[in-house]
Amino acid sequence: MSVLDHFTDDDLLEELVRRRNSAKxxxxxxxxxxxxxxxxxxxxxxxxxxxxxxxxxxxxxxxxAPATYDQINDFGYYRTICTDRQERPQ
Structure with missing residues (x-):
């Protein structure tokens, strides 16, 4: 029996959402x-x-969006996971 078996699927999903929403x-x-x-x-x-x-x-x-002016080149749209992503040819 796994430790996770003590939790419902809803409990586990709620925890994932909580962690994502409280990300830095x-x-x-x-x-x-x-x-x-x-x-x-x-x-x-x-x-x-x-x-x-x-x-x-x-x-x-x-x-x-950058947190400080030092990071002015580090901004833009992103997806954490994207199965369709294909790198633009150089």
Whole structure:
């Protein structure tokens, strides 16, 4: 019998959500979405529509903003896990 058998699936899922929501705000993503071939930048024509999603696969992304001015190059959209990610060719 595993230690986890003492908990329901709902208990375990709630714990995962609690841990994710209490993560440190200074978390630095390992890879940003703009390095993926499915990332689309806004072409600047007209105003940005509310439905605009930079991901061609329509994934929900998080945005990382630097905590200090020292980290000004470390910002942008990211996903912690993305099965569709393909590195942009150099």
């Amino acid at each position: 705000p200074d978390y630095q993503p390992a890879r940003f979405c703009d390095e993926c071939m499915y990332f689309r930048t806004w072409d600047g024509k007209g105003s940005l529509p509310e439905s605009y999603n930079p991901c061609a696969k329509k994934h929900r992304m998080e945005f990382h």
